[in-house]
Amino acid sequence: MTKIYVLDTNVLLQDPNAVFSFADNEIVIPAVVLEEVDSKKRYMNEIGRNARYVSKLIDGFRLTGKLHEKIQLDNGGTLRIELNHRSFHQLQEIFVEKTNDNRILAVAKNIALEEETKTNGRPVILVSKDALLRVKADAIGLYAEDFLNDRVVEMDHLYTGLQELYVDIDMLRRFYEKGEIESKEYVNQTLYPNQFLIMKDELGSSASALGMVDQSGTIIKKLVNKHDSVWGVKPRNAQQSMAAELLFRKDIQLVTMTGKAGTGKTLLALAAGLMQTEDLRLYKKLLVARPIIPVGKDIGYLPGEKQEKLRPWMQPVYDNLEFLFNTKKPGEIDAILAGMSSIEVEALTYIRGRSIPEQFIIIDEAQNLTKHEAKTILTRVGERSKIVFMGDPEQIDHPYLDEYNNGLSYILEKFKEEEVAGHIKLLKGERSELAQLAADLL
Structure with missing residues (x-):
């Protein structure tokens, strides 16, 4: 028996091709979802890009028929925009406020009630990345599922x-x-x-x-790997020795490293990059970049030139550079980097359109990248460059990503069978006993 899947907005914004993931079943997109998608298409980020893609995709479907009736998809399923089941009567005593989430719930519930009156009524399932919306659906007797196809x-x-x-x-x-x-x-x-x-x-x-x-x-x-000490940094455990092996191997162009906070990912990568750039001269430049995703409430606009604006976001990188350069005074690292044109600390915002040859590239906090962003970065890598993606898939600050669908997990899984790639998961924290205890207990 085929099923009816009612899609939430976040499913389309997470995977704009989600409508093709439900085989020969019927896909229902409530009209309010189109309104929410429309409100996001002006965003200059991944969510905005996906909103624009979804808009064009659905607009293209108009060539095959009337969307409010039902159109056939190439994978055997059908799709329709739902306009006739907007009544809030069934939910008005439970959820008083007519929020967009509750309007989506109302559409799914009304379709489910209609199917129950039919002899061969089909199951109706609400698909959403929003855990609370799934809880609310369950509370009113409606089937709800997470969208897992992007994992x-x-x-x-x-x-x-x-x-x-x-x-x-x-x-x-x-x-x-x-x-x-x-x-x-x-x-x-x-x-x-x-x-x-x-x-x-x-x-x-x-x-x-x-x-x-x-x-x-x-x-x-x-x-x-014959480097016992790399810019004063010595591997302290087996996994760090393995990471050093990957970082110094010329025939491995792509390295991915995962691990909890304090396992030494950033410090090892920076030390290896500095040695191969400054001492061994294997690369012309060391490029360090990370996505700008706040861990809490955003601090808003920042004053100053580009480097001044970037400094708060890139401070974790500067902390490690200060350790490696053994700086003593505040601001000393800025003077050192200003005199070294071979080191560049950059935000990923500016990477699109670039070609990066003969560089040692470090992408920190890569777990906050989407699959598309990870692909965009990887396709910027030029000849004789090496790129290192690292992060902790369990510490994600992006609203639409989790441990199993982020860009870092995507890359390490897709490249695990490739000769040019290597991966290691660091297990033991070396920052301090307190940091390791916090990572384990919290």
Whole structure:
């Protein structure tokens, strides 16, 4: 039996192609949703872009028929704009205020009541990214679902870049003697290119080894990074050593790092970028950028020139640079950076249209990027450049993103089988014992 799906505005603003995600079922878009989409299309951000895309998409549907009656979609489903079920009578005693959310609820509830009177009435389901709207729908006896089609993976299955194996002690001896082994002789599961392995003795002894799958996915090799200290920063745990391996490998052009606050993502990436730019001269410039998403209430417009406006947003980057340059006085880092044309701290707002060759690029807080924004950034990378995306998918400040549909998760999952990419999830906090305790408990 086919179903009727009533879409909330946030579904279309999150994925403008959402109407094609419901197979051969009927899609209903309440008229109030069109009003909300129209109010967002002037925004100069991802939400505005999606609103404009949805507007053009629905306008194009007019060529196939009358939208208020029903039109056929290419995937076998149908779509209609709902104008005749706006009555608020069923909800007026429960939800007094006629907000847009309540008007969408009213449309879905009225269609559901109409279907109940039919012999072969179809189930009516409200689809929304708004948790409270789903709760309200459930309270009035209406089926409601989250829109999960935009998720990269199912729950708790994000690629970590690291796998623990229990192997024969003879394998460990051969690995130490030869420096590499063929994975098919010892491992009966799929391994990805540039994936890290912690191999332990299956009998329980203390013998263990760190390995990395080569780009063919068939050979396990020892880590080759020879930089014990990078601008005064030493890896403090196995995952940080793996991160350093990825950051210094010339044949790995895309690095993704995830981890809780304080695991050392930004500091390691900056240290590796500075060494390869300033000391080894492998790149012409170090570019550091991050999305401008406030963690609480926005502070509004900021005075001054562009760099002065950017400073509050980029302060976490400056904090790490001050540590690496060992500055003592306030403002000293600004003078240092002013004299070093090879370091650029920028906001992602200005990256569209650029081509960035021969640079070491760091994108911090990448979990606040949408899939489209992540793609836009990645397609800016020029010849002989290396790009590092990092962030914590559990700390998202964007209203329409979650752990499984953000740009960082999207990139690490899509590139996990590619030879030019590597990923590692940092597990242990090294900022301080208090910071690690807070990350674990809170």
